[in-house]
Amino acid sequence: MSNDTEQATVFVVDDDEAMRDSLCLLLESVNLNARVFSCAQSFLGAFERHQSGCLLLDVRMPDMSGMTLLDALRSGGIVLPVIMITGHGDVPMAVRAMKQGAFDFIQKPFNARELLDRVHAALEQDRKNRLQRNKTEQCRALFMTLTDREMEVVDLVVAGNPSKIIARTLGISPKTVDIHRANIMRKLDVRTVAEMVQLRLSLRDA
Amino acid sequence: MSNDTEQATVFVVDDDEAMRDSLCLLLESVNLNARVFSCAQSFLGAFERHQSGCLLLDVRMPDMSGMTLLDALRSGGIVLPVIMITGHGDVPMAVRAMKQGAFDFIQKPFNARELLDRVHAALEQDRKNRLQRNKTEQCRALFMTLTDREMEVVDLVVAGNPSKIIARTLGISPKTVDIHRANIMRKLDVRTVAEMVQLRLSLRDA
């Protein structure tokens, strides 16, 4: 369960110690909570998916590059906003990063104020993402309490079938369908079909 | 009303005549329908929002740049996939274009096969967008047939209110609410509340 009160963290992954230190100082100068890593692997080892914040990621690093780490995060379903930082302007790399869902792609040397602007924007994006995902998770938890049969009935109800048709479809008595429906309404804590449909649809495209 | 059977068009906007001709030949060599423009203004004057296809857009042009045209298209709610083409690698420009929703950002000189790959991908994206928007438009047309009062009732039903509560909310008789509901069901061509909710929600986030 993620915690909204915990402080957001700006993760910094860069193999250059001087850059790490300077970024850390810059971030802490505006009271941002920063954690630095010297390589992609150590970040992957320390980061847990529920942690809120954003990531400042150097593109060019030995062993695992920033692009590879970005790919790894997205493959792992981690949607943390990532600001890529690079010293060597490379358009294809920037385009690839943006297509992979990077929040921004910034060249060194960068303006401190502009970087902080982007960091704040990324943190705000993360906050919004997190709110949405919390709602989705609570919703998913509700549906987890349903049995397989009840899920079948939910989907048939949401599709707009009356109980009589649902009974025929499942080969059971209309009475039993009503029992299932009552149990579903209680478990999902809804009082009308309209609410049930909304709850189900909020999960479909999430 | 957009027409799915009409041929998709690859629009080319570039101030360099040699580039226009070469792109046009390349596109027509794979049986793509191409239309070329020498500046952003002439494209804007000729393009109509229902036309399907994609846009190959040169970044650097006199008067109105490709970036400005991209901004103008997005401001106008035109979601045609745009492939930006530039001769001078510029990371901030690429990032800005991608943030503005460009489909891709390609540097000259480009590989002909790769460009065609991207064009085909853009056309496929446009086809998907268009299918989705057609559905949305049909849906919107249905709701346009509803009166203001009926829209109020729809939203209260979708929110999960029973007729009795809706009547109290609107200060009218439960009987009248039922009349409205019946008219709504007929106009929207749905037979259950679940279908009404789905139809309404498909418009909410579109």
Added chain:
DNA sequence: ATTCCAATAGGTAAAAACACCTAAGGAAGG
């Protein structure tokens, strides 16, 4: 002025959904 339609409302009746009750068969686990 007349016509058309939206909004209002009542009557009647059938269908559907929802709320309670009981209860049996089967599978899983302690």
Added chain:
DNA sequence: CCTTCCTTAGGTGTTTTTACCTATTGGAAT
């Protein structure tokens, strides 16, 4: 073996929705 849970099903009754019918008011268009 016993308990627990899922699934099944019937009974009874209330509430809600839906489908027909008629009918008045008021505004907008012709």
